[in-house]
Every structure is written in C-alpha cells, then in structure tokens.
Amino acid sequence: MTRKILFHGLLLLWVTAISCKKYLDVVPKEIVTEKDIYDNINTAERAWANMYTSLNTSTTNIYYNTVLGACTDECKNHWENVPELKFNAGAWGPTDNSLDNWGWSYQFIRRANIFLKNIDNTPIPQDRADYYSIRIPQYKAEVRFLRAKLYFELLRSYGAVPLLGDDVTDVSEGIPDVLNTRKPVDEVVNYIVTELDQLAPVLPIDYTDNPGETGRITRGAAMSLKAITLAYAASPLFNGNTMYAGIKNTDGAQLFPQTYDKEKWKKAADAAKAVLDMNVYALNNPNPSNPIDNYARLFYSREYKETILPYLIGSTRDLDQTMQPNGQDAQSAGGNGKFSVFQEMVDAYEMNNGLPITDVHSGYTKDGFWDGPLWDGKAYRQAKNISNMYKNRDPRFYASINFQYAFWDSANHRRPLKYAYFGNNGGASDGWPKSGTNCESGYNWRKWCDPGVNLRGGGNGNRNFPVIRLAEIYLIYAEAMNEYLDAPSQDMYDAINKVRARVSMPALPVSGTNDNTKAGMRKRIQNEWRVEFAFEGKRFWDVRRWLIAENVDNRDVHGMNARPSSGELQATGFDPGSEEAGLAVFYKLTTIQRRVFTKRHYLMPIPQTEIDKGGGKLVQNFGW
Template structure:
C-alpha cells in the first residue's frame, strides 16, 4: 500500500470481467490477460483492489441518486418520478427476464476474479528488494479476496437461496461450464461462514496505517458477515420453509431444508456476540445531549467507530440534489424530492415514552397542532402549526423524515417545509405540484442529508455508506436470542436497549406484550425498521421474516397532498392558496396499491443463465 490512502476503484483491463459476459464462459484472451496481470506484483495488487468494487453494488447507488432504490420497493416509500426501475417491483410485473436487482452474472464474474487471484497471487514474481514488504501483505490480500468472494455468495444467497458454489478457475473445456447444479442452502451457508471463520483468524481488527487503510476488510467485518449470514439461515424464509419443498436438483437433492432447526438461532446469536465482544466498535455518539443530531450525524459524516464495513464515498452532493425537498422559491432547499415516504413508515415510529402510537396510553393524537422548537440540522428553531401527529415522537423520526412545516437550515434560513397542496406557490411548495414529479404523500427523505450542503451554492457531503454497522449486530443478537428462547430475557432487552439508548428512547420492556416471544418479536422487527430506515435493510428483512406478502401487498398510504378541486373548493379558502391545501391535507389516503405474491420471496434465476446451463433448476413460482 506504500502508506497511501486505500482506494477501491483501481481498474485493470480484465481478469475475467470485461472479457466474459457469462460467469462460466472462458475465452483465450482472458488467459493471456491473466498471465500479464500476475507476472507483475503491482498489477496483481490492482487486481486485488479491483475486487473491492464488488461492494459498490447497484443496491447502494441510491446514495448517488441512481440504481433501483430498495426502500422504494417496500412499505418505506415510493419513487414518484416517471417510468422508474421500481415500478415492476411495485406492480409485481418483474420476472426472470426483467429484474433490475438481478446480480447473478455480475456476482459470478467477481467470484471468478477472486478465484483467479487466489490461484495466481502466490506465483507472482516479487523483486528481492520488495520481499520484506510483501511477505506480510500477501496473506492479507488473500484473506480479503476470500471475504469479497464470500460476500458475493451472501448476496446471491439472499436473492436466490441455493446457488452453485464455483470456487476454482474453470478451464475452457471444463464440463462444469454448462452442467453446474445448485448447492443447497445449508451448503452455501456453511461455505460462507467457514470462510469467515478462516479469514477472521488472519485479518487484523484494524490496520496499522489507520485512516490510510480505512475501508479494508477486517476481522470485525468477517465475523459480522458470518452473523448476518447465520441470521438469514435461521429465519423463516430458509429455516424449514415448506413452500420450497419441491425445489430439487435432477438427482433429487433437496435445495431448501424442510426441517426447522431452532439451534440455528443460537448460532446467529453467538456469531453476533463474537463481534460485540471484540470491543472494537462503539455506537456513534457525537452529540448525546441532542438525540436527533446524535443519530443524524452518522449518515452525513465519516464515522470511524460504529461502521464495521464502510463503502468509501468521495465528497459529493448527489444525495442532497436528488432527494432533498424541491421547492423553488428564494429560500427553498432546491432539491428534486425524489421519494414520497409512506404513512406506514411514519406510523412505525413510537412516541418518545416508548409506546407504539396504537397504544391507548401513548399520548398520540391525530388532531390539533402545536408550536415549539425542532432541530433544523444546525440548531433548534421555532416552529408553529405542527400537527400533533408529529409531537413527542422517537428522535429518529425527526432525523429521518421531513413533514409539513418541519424545518431545514438552508444557508441559515430555516424556512418551514410545505408539502400540502399550494397551487399559486411560485415554487414555494416543497411538494412542487407538477404531475409526475411532485411529492405524493406529504413526506420526504431527511436521513443522509448534510446540513452543510448548499444546493444553490457550494459545499459537498463527506460520508461513507455503512454496509455493516454495529447497531445491526446488537439487533441480530436480540432477534436471535428472542427466537431461540421460549421468552425474552435480560440479554434480549439489553441488546435492543443499547440501540435505543443512543437516541434516548426508554428501555424495554414497557408494555405487557414485551414480555412474550411474539410481542418482543414485533418490537425487534419494528426497531430494525426505524433504526435502519432507507439503509436497504427492510427489503430483505420482510422477505426473510416471511411478512412481505402482508406488508408489501395492498394499499400504501400518505396524506392528502394531491386533493381534488372539489376538496379544495370545499375548504372555504381560495383553491390555489396554502390555507386551502393545509385544510384538506391531514387525512390518510391511498397513494399506491402494491402486488406481492409468494414467488416474490426469492428472485428467479435469470432465464439467460438457465439457457446456458439447463442443470440449474428454477425457483418457486417462476
């Protein structure tokens, strides 16, 4: 590394990526390129660094305003722009030839690249003058390559379940190129976790060069991937799911185990605890006196304490330009407001007394208004006419979602945000009533937004994307221990309360149902939902919990941000006025109807891959 800052995007010509369109295709030009790469240690290092590009998947491209946004394929929000990639997922119209989240070919190309690297690096010539430098580094490079390969298998596993394990470099004449079958889920999980165990024994907890090597794979990342993999394996989607009883290879091999194994939860809990016991990470607490800012800062600054596996992102303002509210008056934020947040997510946030809003003792009100102060990203600012729906909520709500008359400090001008209909607004409505582009639900994203970015002037955000962070390990431990035991214990409460305490939320248990396995399951699932909103977790969680057919199927709701002319006229105000829009705004309406069927729990193997390799049996329902 020569003590320079570690970067991922070192691009080499090819070690099996650009020259092969399908993962089992091997062409002679690739072999020539392979020899050229591994005859030079610096080229080989570039091949190693290139493997890190596998972490920069389409799932995280939303932070730059692109890709298929997983949150917009769930009950979190809707991408209300026109003809977007999320529409097929929302309507149930995606299939084996139309899946923008398919990674099959790309993942196996990265796996092939890792296989080539692992098979070749030990034979790469090293000048005598550099042997002492590379001797301790080569084992680390190999361990990191094994992690990145295992992580690709995890990404395949949570999409498709049982997948082929191809961990050798196939030659052009190898029969496996067209006859590879799927390995069972248990075999895939065993491979990922055994790799994590092996490389965790090699990798350091941190690197000697500190921030210069920040972003490289560590022991903590390996153990965390193991914990995440075991949690999925223990979850209802993969643990004795009878829906997949008939998914078998031609020889009769059962690809999805039909026997529920409660001990899988204990394995997941122990794996998460191994990460916690490293004592190498801590929950971000930059401003403990302000629970809103204490949480928010994790998502617009570079964090070196909580994030176990970061995706390094250069300074930019892509997120702010794409997702911030889109009012166009002189004092507006001037973003493009891409997402409409659903009422379902808003309602998931508890009151600050720890009670769900459905609890009669929570104090939640749907009528009336209040005046007071809200955190505008920089300071507390006076607000007025805020609906009581948004009073005394979990601090994470205020750090995650913009709502009517909320405030954002835009160049020291915290103008109230306006999402209710406002006809003659001159750009002063942050819902910007333009068909096909306006906010439809009365809520926008706030999480990830950097208050130092001025979209009408200068400033860039400096953030990393947390691929894995410590809070997830606490919640994995809480969930797995709750499922393993007949009822929650102090260990379960302690783990979930560690996450809640960061934002000054009361510790559990609070209500009677918190003392039961089923009640605590709901609490943990909701905690995961609000803690990781807009972090690409909900999409996968509702699938592994087998609840997606309930929560992602049917009507999704928002507030009445697009009233009819008759409604506006009946308000008694000028139909184009702000007052008219506000008067008819606070009622729940259907924004979109979603379709989720049983076949959607797992993705189909791409038809192009089955055409190449007929031995690949298709997933359920496809």
C-alpha cells in the same frame, strides 16, 4: 497503500470491467491476459483493489439504479419510468429483474478465483519481499471475504445457488457443470461460514497503527458477516420453509431444509456475541445531549467506530441533490426530493415514551397542531402549526423524515418545508405540482442529507455507506436470543436497549406492554430493525426472511393528501391555488400506490438466460 490510492483503486474501471452481458451468455473477453496482470505486483494490486467495487450493489446501498427502500413499505420513487414501479406492480420476472445480481456476482467470484490462483506466483522485487510477505496473505484474506460476501448476496436473493469452486477461473471451454447445479442452502451457508472462520484470523482488528488504510476489511467485518449469514439461515425463509419442498435438483437433492432447527438461532446469537465481545466497536455518539443529531450524524460523516464495513464514497453532493426537498424558490433547499415516504413508515416510529402510536396510552393523536422547537440539522428552530401526528416521537423520526412545516438548515433556507398542495406557489413549495416528479405523500427522506451542504451555496458531503454497522449486530443478537429462548432474557434486552439508548428511547421492557413475551418482543425487535435501519436497504430483505412480505408489501400504501383533486380544493372556499386550500385538505390519509407481492416474490427468479444455458440442469425457484 494509502487510503487515497485504495479509494482510487475502488473506482478504477479496470481492464476486467464487468461486461454489459450476462456472465453465462458469453465467454469473458479480457483486454489483457492473466499473465500480463499477475507478472507485475502493481497490476496485481489493482486487481485486488478492483474486488472492492463488488461492495457497490443494489443489495447493499442507496447509490444504485433500483433503490430497495422504494421496493418495500418505506417509500416510493416518484420520478417517471423508474424500475421500482414495475417491481412494485409485480410485473417482472426471470427476463427483466432490475435487482438481478446473478451474472454480475459470478463474474466477481471468478475474478476472486483468478486472483487467489495467481497472486502467490507474482514476482516481487527483492527489496520489497518483507513488505509483501505480510501484505499478500492479507490481500488473499480480503478477496476471500469479498467472495464470501458475494455468495451471501446470492444466498439471500436466490437461496440455493451454485458454488463455483476455487479452480473455476475460465469458461472458454464451455460452462462448467458446477454452475448448472445449485447447492442446498445449508451447504452454501456452511461454505460461507467456513471461509469466514478461516480468513478472519489473518485480518487485522483495526488500522489504528496505519490509519491511511482505514476502510479495508477487518477481522470484525468477517465475524459480522458470519453472524449475518447465520441469522438468515435461522430465519423462517430458510429454516423449515415447506413452501419450497418441491425445489430439488434434477438428481432429487432437496435444496431448502424442510425441518425447523432452533439451534440455528443459537449459532447466530453466538456469532453476534463474538463480535460484541471484541470490544472494538461502539455506537456513534457525537452529540448525546441531542438524540436527533446523535443519530443523524452517522449518515453524513466518515465514521469508522460503529461502521464495521464501510463502502468508501468520494466527496460529492450527488446524494444531497437527489434527496433534499425540491422547492425552487431562493429560500428552499433546492434538491430533487426523489422519494415519497409512506405513512406506514411514519407510523412505525414509537412515541418518545416507548409506546407505539397504536397504544391507547401512548398520547398520540392525529388531531390538532402545536408550536415548538424543532431541530433543523444545525440548531433548534421555533416551528409553528406542526401536526400533532409529529409530536413527541422517537428522535430517529426527526432525523430520518421531512414533513410539513419542519425545517431544513434554517440558517440558509429560512422558510419551513411545504409539502401540501400549493398551486400558485411560484416555486415556494417542496411538493410542487408537476405530474410524475412532485412529492406524492407529503414526506421526503431526511436521513443521509448533510445540513452542511448548501445546494444554493457550496460544500460537498463526506460520507461512507455503512454496509455493516454495530447496531446490526446488537439486533441480530437480540433477535436470535428471542427466537432461541422461551422468554426474553436480560442480556437480550441489554443488546436492543443499547441501540435505543443512543437516541434516548426508553429501555425495554416498557411497562404496560407485552415486551416480556416472546411474541411481544419479536414484534418489538422487528420494528426496531425497521426504524433504526430506515432507508438503508435492510427492510426489503428483512420482510422476506421473516416471511411477512406478503402482508406488508401486498397492499395499498398511503400518505398525506399532497395531490388533491380540483373539487377538493374548490370545496375549501379558499382560492384553489392557494396554500390555505392545500393545507385544508392535506391531512387526510390517501392511497399513494397499490403494491403487489405474491409468494413467488420471496426469492428472486434465476435469470432465464442462465436456465436456458444450463440445458435444463439448473432448476428455477418457486413460482417462476
């Protein structure tokens, strides 16, 4: 099957499309029967292709209703009445969780079971027997992978979850008891890992010999998901977390391990090392002489060397339209600038000497301005009056975040970006003052945007979402070894330094820091996760598995003073509607939002509808 056919299959609204209702609320109604589907190899292949749509979830990418980056300390979705607002206020629960993936996941798991039960009995044309004798085992391995990944998504959302069992394909006779019984975390992890170990050898290493099928699941994807699953199992959320001591099944079975096991980190490290030792993947390095562009291109190209598991996306400008700065004049990018990035995210980027901005020797200063070259996505452009806050930072900062007086594709949009309040702007502002829609923090996402897409001209973006990429495996290895050993090792440094070298950041340990200690490196590694995977949906889960979310997501979050009061503007002595007045009060740390996170938010609540259907057998998570 060519990539074109595969891609169309992924987008196909097939006859078993997901119901709008929860899986356990109703008996699923199929438009056609299983016999109709699996009596024909063509429709059976569509069932296989449809399973790939399970990769498109709020837990894995930014093309979704609720964006995870806006539910943690990265940014705010500043559009009106968005689901993230309720989520960040802590005003959600078992009946109204916009990130609930319980019923949706079990629908797909059931579809996987149906496929695996039937595909071997699907009639094959005699002249195609040899062809399908190779493909059907691979189809089965891919479907098993996708089922395992669904269980991983359930694991990190809810912890202990029911394991449906291969034989559960029909609920027309009622809800099977297996769906009312949560399995302990370690049992869920073991199931996922065992499945991945068994199916990995069936999958190809790559599609070099058949490039038209690039994008399908590979052996490396299975091995990588194993490493990721084991890293979660080793993390504080699931490894000896006594907060969950009282979460037990009705028979008294303990659902969360209560004893810390250091060896779980070694298992995660070994699994990550196995992927690295394949020597199949490499960090994307299209422009090593320009570390900003070298990193940025990964997110607006179809890249298959660093990307271990892609979610295939059609050629479109939808994301560019959503993310690009939103000024309305002819010289602006003309996008919608949907997300306001927080100062906390900006401050996470180190100086280019490898020191955090909090280090007195870093050279960081908030005061003053500078003139100099800035990358606009295609070329360097001489910028003026740039705050010293944005000078000499990690190149990933410039590739990921737009800020005051930076440039975006200056060949087509000649003016610099303007986020300071500019009341009488005539549209010549990227933070134009319309309540509920303007950029509130003085920063927008830059990452993901393609400078080749001119929203006032032509062009579409061509990108995939990297569900798993090699940098993640390097950081898992570094983190796991740091937690396993008493002190950092050289091979651990080597792993994280490969990620840093791609953007020309200094190798660790940096002189004068505590990078040579376990605690010091833990802090470094966690920050590396934060900046390398900014706006990729990782941070939301990382702060939970590290058990730090009640600190980072339960506080005020800040930005620049992009929406000053009329009194502030009048006090400047300038015309209150002028650019000068807005600039005079812009560089002041301002509270954008108060975030609420309590201990119960570390895990999602099991949907109340599922609790009710279970007749009291399905126990709820902590605090809900």
